[in-house]
Amino acid sequence: MAVDESRPIFLQIAEQIENDIVAGTLAEETQVPSTNEFAAFYRINPATAGKGVNLLVDTGILYKKRGIGMFVADGARARLVATRREQFTTQYVRPLVEEAAKLGISPDQLADLIRKEEAK
Amino acid sequence: MNAVVDVTNLTKRFGSFTAVDGVSFTIRENAIHGLLGRNGAGKTTIMQLLTGQDFATSGDIRVFGQSPVENASVLQQLCFIKESQKYPDDFKPKHVLRSAPWFFPHWDAEFAEQLVDEFRLPTNRRIKKLSRGQLSAIGVIVGLASRAPLTFFDEPYLGLDAVARQLFYDRLLSDYAEHPRTVILSTHLIDEVSNLLEHVIVIDQGRIIIDEAADDLRGSVSNVVGTAAAVDAFAAGREVLHREGIGGLASVTLSSLGDADRAAARAAGLELSPVSLQQLIVRKTQVSEKEFELSA
Numbered sequence: 001m002a003v004d005e006s007r008p009i010f011l012q013i014a015e016q017i018e019n020d021i022v023a024g025t026l027a028e029e030t031q032v033p034s035t036n037e038f039a040a041f042y043r044i045n046p047a048t049a050g051k052g053v054n055l056l057v058d059t060g061i062l063y064k065k066r067g068i069g070m071f072v073a074d075g076a077r078a079r080l081v082a083t084r085r086e087q088f089t090t091q092y093v094r095p096l097v098e099e100a101a102k103l104g105i106s107p108d109q110l111a112d113l114i115r116k117e118e119a120k
Numbered sequence: 121m122n123a124v125v126d127v128t129n130l131t132k133r134f135g136s137f138t139a140v141d142g143v144s145f146t147i148r149e150n151a152i153h154g155l156l157g158r159n160g161a162g163k164t165t166i167m168q169l170l171t172g173q174d175f176a177t178s179g180d181i182r183v184f185g186q187s188p189v190e191n192a193s194v195l196q197q198l199c200f201i202k203e204s205q206k207y208p209d210d211f212k213p214k215h216v217l218r219s220a221p222w223f224f225p226h227w228d229a230e231f232a233e234q235l236v237d238e239f240r241l242p243t244n245r246r247i248k249k250l251s252r253g254q255l256s257a258i259g260v261i262v263g264l265a266s267r268a269p270l271t272f273f274d275e276p277y278l279g280l281d282a283v284a285r286q287l288f289y290d291r292l293l294s295d296y297a298e299h300p301r302t303v304i305l306s307t308h309l310i311d312e313v314s315n316l317l318e319h320v321i322v323i324d325q326g327r328i329i330i331d332e333a334a335d336d337l338r339g340s341v342s343n344v345v346g347t348a349a350a351v352d353a354f355a356a357g358r359e360v361l362h363r364e365g366i367g368g369l370a371s372v373t374l375s376s377l378g379d380a381d382r383a384a385a386r387a388a389g390l391e392l393s394p395v396s397l398q399q400l401i402v403r404k405t406q407v408s409e410k411e412f413e414l415s416a
Contacts, residue, residue: 003315006342006394008335036297043289044315045152046297048335 009044013052018061021072022080032062032070122149124270124302125170130179132165139165141326142179147270150300152292152316154334156307157323158405163306164203166323167272171200183270196225199268201259203275207247213258214243224266231295232265238287252279260288264295270302277307285309289316310398320397324405334397341400342382345371346390354388361403373403 003009020026033041038049053070056062061076100110125147132140140162147153155163168174169181172188172195181187188194207216217236221227236243239257247255256277263273277285293316296303307313320337322330330337341361344351348370355363355372362373373395377385385392395403 004394005338005396007339009315009338010335036294039297040290040294042315043293045318045334046293047151047318048315051335 003042003044009042009048010051010055013038013042013044013049014055017052017056018080021061021077022084024077026072028072028074028076030072031068032072034069123147124149124184126180126182126185127166127170128180130166130169130181131177132162132169132174133177138326140169143323143326143328145321145328145331147302147304148319149302151318152296152303152305153319153321154307154310154313154317155304155321155323156310156401159308161323161405162326163323164274167200167274167304167306171195171198171272173200196223197269198272199224199263199266199270200272201263201274201276203278205255205259209246209248211247212244213241213247213250213254216247216258216262217243220262220266224262224268226267226269228265228267231267232261235261235264235291238291239284253281253284256280257284260284264288264291267295267299267301270304272304272306274306275308276305277309285312289313292316310401311396314397322401322404329404330401337397337400339394341373341375341395341403342377343371343373343393343395344385344390345369345393346388350388350390354385354390362406373399 003012017026017032021028026032032053035046035050035053038044038053039046042049053062057064057070060073061080062070063073064070097107097110100107105113123146125145127146128144130140130143131138143162143166155166157163165174169176170183170188172183172190175189183194184197186194188198213236217229217232220232221229235241239261241254241257241261242250247258250258256279259276260273260280263271263276277288280288289312292303305313305317314334317334320330320332320334321328344354346354346369348365348368351370351372355374358374359376360372361375364371377392382392
């Protein structure tokens with residue numbers, strides 16, 4: 001992940017952890033890297049990294065084991081997938097349909113394109 | 121959180137020139153702050169006042185709750201790495217490193233040795249014979265290994281190459297993570313350090329024009345690009361930090377766009393792009409110059 005300029009870094013850190021949980025790279029009940037490890041890896045301020053991690057603690061995606069570190073909560077992946085499905089329409093489908101309309105691609109042709117892509 | 125520095129209404133005049141003009145700010149404990157601004161903005165003067173190396177014309181400075189001027193209990197907690205530190209002519213780097221523990225009670229000699237290796241600093245060569253970058257490396261090493269509760273880096277890396285600068289950033293972050301302390305970093309290389317900073321203070325012509333958390337600044341300003349008519353319609357009634365145009369196209373820099381504003385801009389066929397901290401400061405210091413001219 002390259003830190004992008006347009007959004008707060010702590011949000012990007014939180015998203016990156018979420019991505020890893022959804023992709024299965026970070027399994028449930030495993031330990032996530034420490035704030036300082038995130039800071040060193042992404043070359044960012046440790047307080048900023050901590051803010052990103054704490055955001056996920058607040059939403060119950062991560063939980064703290066005292067004196068050990070942060071862990072991925074049980075059921076975190078299913079919850080993240082559910083949230084992302086809700087956002088899928090606004091974030092992906094709507095812009096896709098709008099762009100298709102601009103280019104004169106009908107909904108049927110669009111569906112065909114998607115099926116062809118899937119078959120690759 | 122505790123403030124380690126508390127400045128109220130600080131003014132410093134040199135004859136008829138006002139270098140620092142009634143500024144007030146606080147520096148939070150154990151955070152990395154950026155003190156940014158153009159040449160001659162007043163950054164170094166502020167750091168000299170905070171470290172008791174110069175006297176304020178008026179105003180109040182508290183460092184660790186006390187005035188820093190000739191106050192040993194405050195000064196021994198400070199480390200000030202200057203842009204061009206002067207050393208006695210016959211000094212060698214090893215003399216600097218050997219005398220450092222006399223001034224810095226938290227000095228870590230082992231860490232200093234590690235940094236000497238990493239920066240490839242020849243410790244047994246006379247300081248006169250060192251390159252500009254090697255001189256800067258001495259400052260960086262002293263600043264890091266002193267582990268002072270309040271450390272100032274004033275343009276610490278004149279002549280340091282990209283590899284050495286990255287090394288400085290990496291060691292600063294990792295050592296800060298293990299030994300939290302308050303750091304004030306003054307630099308022109310804003311894009312290089314912007315991700316390291318927790319808080320940003322921007323000085324222009326002796327006044328503070330930005331004093332904000334780095335994360336709040338990020339994304340607070342956007343470039344909006346499109347046809348001149350669409351851009352100007354969208355920008356009407358908003359604070360425009362900068363505008364440039366070419367042919368029928370225009371680009372404006374706008375502050376504080378919300379999600380709804382962004383959606384409206386996209387719907388109007390405009391392109392949005394982020395503005396880096398460096399660009400933001402360039403824009404802001406240009407604006408304050410204009411205001412200054414208008415008020416003059």
